[in-house]
Amino acid sequence: MFTSFTTRRVFPKVTNTSCAYFSKESTSSSQLAEKKETELQNYTGKSNLLEKKKVGIFGTSTVPINTNFPNPKGVIGYDPDFSVKELVAELPNTRKTQGAKLAEEIKDVFKSVSVEKTELLEDIGFVRHNEARVEYKFDTKEKLDLWKIGCDSDWKEGFSTCSLVNSDRGTAIFSGNISTKVLKDGRVERAGWASMKLEDRKAFNRKKFLSKWRNFSHLLLKVRGDGRSYKIMLHSPLSMDFTWGDSFSHPLHTHGGPYWQYEKIPFSKFFHTVAGRIQDRQYRVNLEDTSSIGIVLMDRIDGDFRLEVDYIGVYNDTTHVEDFAYETYTLPVFNTHGF
Amino acid sequence: MVLARFSKHFNLISSRSLSTVNQDFGLVHVEKQFEAIEPKKRDKDAFMAAIGTFKEKRGRTHVEFINTALKYVKDYGVHKDLETYKSLLDVFPKGKMIPQTVFQKVFLHYPQQQNCAVKVLDEMEWHGVQPDKEIHDIVVNAFGEWNFATKKVKRMLYWMPKLKHSNKYLDRRSVEGLSLTPSELAGIALKMMNRDPATSISLLKFSDSSDPKDKWMATAQSPSQQRLLSELSRGEEVFVDSGLVYVQDNKVPFISLTGSTKLKPLDEFKKEEMDDDYTNWFEDWKKQRIEAKRSYFLSVHQQDHETIFAVGAIFQNDNSTALRWIDQLQKTNPSLGNLQIRVRLDGKPIIS
Numbered sequence: 307m308f309t310s311f312t313t314r315r316v317f318p319k320v321t322n323t324s325c326a327y328f329s330k331e332s333t334s335s336s337q338l339a340e341k342k343e344t345e346l347q348n349y350t351g352k353s354n355l356l357e358k359k360k361v362g363i364f365g366t367s368t369v370p371i372n373t374n375f376p377n378p379k380g381v382i383g384y385d386p387d388f389s390v391k392e393l394v395a396e397l398p399n400t401r402k403t404q405g406a407k408l409a410e411e412i413k414d415v416f417k418s419v420s421v422e423k424t425e426l427l428e429d430i431g432f433v434r435h436n437e438a439r440v441e442y443k444f445d446t447k448e449k450l451d452l453w454k455i456g457c458d459s460d461w462k463e464g465f466s467t468c469s470l471v472n473s474d475r476g477t478a479i480f481s482g483n484i485s486t487k488v489l490k491d492g493r494v495e496r497a498g499w500a501s502m503k504l505e506d507r508k509a510f511n512r513k514k515f516l517s518k519w520r521n522f523s524h525l526l527l528k529v530r531g532d533g534r535s536y537k538i539m540l541h542s543p544l545s546m547d548f549t550w551g552d553s554f555s556h557p558l559h560t561h562g563g564p565y566w567q568y569e570k571i572p573f574s575k576f577f578h579t580v581a582g583r584i585q586d587r588q589y590r591v592n593l594e595d596t597s598s599i600g601i602v603l604m605d606r607i608d609g610d611f612r613l614e615v616d617y618i619g620v621y622n623d624t625t626h627v628e629d630f631a632y633e634t635y636t637l638p639v640f641n642t643h644g645f
Numbered sequence: 646m647v648l649a650r651f652s653k654h655f656n657l658i659s660s661r662s663l664s665t666v667n668q669d670f671g672l673v674h675v676e677k678q679f680e681a682i683e684p685k686k687r688d689k690d691a692f693m694a695a696i697g698t699f700k701e702k703r704g705r706t707h708v709e710f711i712n713t714a715l716k717y718v719k720d721y722g723v724h725k726d727l728e729t730y731k732s733l734l735d736v737f738p739k740g741k742m743i744p745q746t747v748f749q750k751v752f753l754h755y756p757q758q759q760n761c762a763v764k765v766l767d768e769m770e771w772h773g774v775q776p777d778k779e780i781h782d783i784v785v786n787a788f789g790e791w792n793f794a795t796k797k798v799k800r801m802l803y804w805m806p807k808l809k810h811s812n813k814y815l816d817r818r819s820v821e822g823l824s825l826t827p828s829e830l831a832g833i834a835l836k837m838m839n840r841d842p843a844t845s846i847s848l849l850k851f852s853d854s855s856d857p858k859d860k861w862m863a864t865a866q867s868p869s870q871q872r873l874l875s876e877l878s879r880g881e882e883v884f885v886d887s888g889l890v891y892v893q894d895n896k897v898p899f900i901s902l903t904g905s906t907k908l909k910p911l912d913e914f915k916k917e918e919m920d921d922d923y924t925n926w927f928e929d930w931k932k933q934r935i936e937a938k939r940s941y942f943l944s945v946h947q948q949d950h951e952t953i954f955a956v957g958a959i960f961q962n963d964n965s966t967a968l969r970w971i972d973q974l975q976k977t978n979p980s981l982g983n984l985q986i987r988v989r990l991d992g993k994p995i996i997s
Binding site for chain 1: 815839840
């Protein structure tokens with residue numbers, strides 16, 4: 307858990323081991339052929355192409371599970387051992403940044419003690435029709451820094467690129483290039499995705515939930531796209547490992563062109579996905595568990611993309627009484643989820 | 646030494662005999678079968694013929710064949726064709742792989758074949774091909790009603806039609822499976838982009854018989870945009886810019902005529918205070934009236950950062966063609982002659 311406290315990234319060995327898959331040594335057979343005969347005679351029967359994986363008591367798993375914590379992102383070859391010296395050196399800095407965050411948090415609590423606060427009333431459930439709350443804007447760099455971007459080339463699993471920058475208008479421009487070209491490493495089967503994801507956390511790395519959105523009926527976005535179809539993902543991972551991939555998704559279609567579009571997506575229309583795959587057992591998104599929101603592009607179309615985002619917020623429509631848009635069947639006892 | 650020579654000789658013989666076998670009985674690897682056809686002739690018929698010959702032989706290497714065939718779907722241009730996927734899945738024998746006992750039902754019966762079928766279905770889903778009842782029946786006949794591969798096709802049959810028409814801006818029926826000309830695509834793109842229901846979209850084709858190249862230009866403009874354009878004072882600047890929009894997987898370049906917005910953007914949100922304050926009621930009332938008046942005249946074309954006077958598309962994105970488009974636009978907007986027009990098309994087009 308200490309690793310997450312420090313601002314410094316502790317990934318000393320990751321680059322080495324994960325790159326082993328892509329190094330020349332592992333891919334080109336011609337190099338092997340060039341090896342001298344003497345070397346071949348010394349062949350022990352063990353592969354020297356890849357570094358041997360360390361096997362723990364519970365075996366190795368490529369998916370993040372509770373037992374191979376602290377590796378929340380499931381990075382292959384992640385090394386949790388780092389020197390205490392570095393931790394101590396980093397400590398004053400951590401105290402400063404996280405302390406400031408904590409101070410702000412406490413201040414916020416005292417600010418919202420008043421009963422007359424609209425936000426407090428909203429949290430109780432007094433949300434009127436046509437009421438909206440803008441949660442995330444992109445007009446300053448600090449606000450933009452809450453968003454992390456990623457694409458398949460970051461994981462050495464493809465050739466897509468992406469970037470997220472401020473515009474002069476105080477908006478964020480999420481742009482890049484999608485390439486569905488599959489990397490020939492024998493492991494990757496599909497490629498071509500880019501995403502931006504919110505990483506908004508409270509002091510000392512505590513999770514911030516979007517529970518104050520729960521009384522609103524719609525997600526509200528002001529965007530300007532390029533005609534491609536994006537996807538909104540409401541990530542709701544909890545402490546148990548089988549919930550780590552949980553997210554609720556809905557497509558975000560854009561019309562492109564110079565006009566802005568106000569997209570109101572009802573929360574009732576989000577469907578349950580795990581790692582992007584739609585699940586058999588469906589239920590409504592629970593915003594009390596939702597801690598992050600992401601915009602993803604994976605439309606299998608090669609080419610440049612550009613999505614300008616002005617703000618992300620919530621909107622209430624009291625006429626929208628639908629709880630969940632999809633059928634919730636009672637599954638047979640033997641189903642894909644087990645019992 | 647002798648032994649080595651002998652073995653070399655032996656190898657030679659064996660390889661020769663193998664090659665003769667190949668010629669006699671057509672024992673060729675499936676990959677070679679697909680490779681043998683030259684790239685120009687690779688089409689649906691050739692692909693179907695390959696499936697047909699495999700079915701005729703009634704071999705047992707279904708999985709190998711399908712896996713290989715799947716590699717070539719894009720090469721043969723059949724990756725968006727439902728019929729191809731149907732005939733690919735039809736390769737699997739009927740009835741043989743349907744689980745009969747409880748254990749067969751619980752565990753993955755014929756795992757190689759089922760995983761292969763799932764792979765075909767996943768490829769289909771990836772390319773956005775909508776499944777139908779027939780493809781479901783094909784899988785059911787091969788693997789049984791509730792097997793793993795069948796579950797996959799059932800899920801697809803349930804979810805894909807649900808999300809098929811979720812895009813309210815573009816009717817996919819007007820694009821999918823049709824070979825559209827650039828001008829037709831431009832028309833669809835203009836319809837998709839325009840937010841004003843009063844917009845009229847027009848297409849102009851040049852009947853220049855000496856030039857074999859199809860020349861056209863499309864314009865989308867609404868009466869309120871014409872009014873906005875006529876309200877501009879003499880010598881004001883307007884800009885012609887290019888952009889790019891996707892109509893499904895077609896890239897459509899477009900151009901837009903824009904100018905700066907003179908009105909300060911309206912606040913999208915009205916901050917409501919819980920405690921009503923009536924001390925400045927007259928000022929508030931006056932402000933409210935002005936806002937109401939403004940919002941009446943404010944059209945969708947007056948965006949926060951620019952006013953959009955017209956959107957169009959031309960057969961080639963360069964400054965000279967854009968000027969011809971402006972000339973055409975001037976016929977309906979005479980005030981355009983008094984304005985300074987800056988055409989900024991040459992160079993790399995930027996999306997929106």
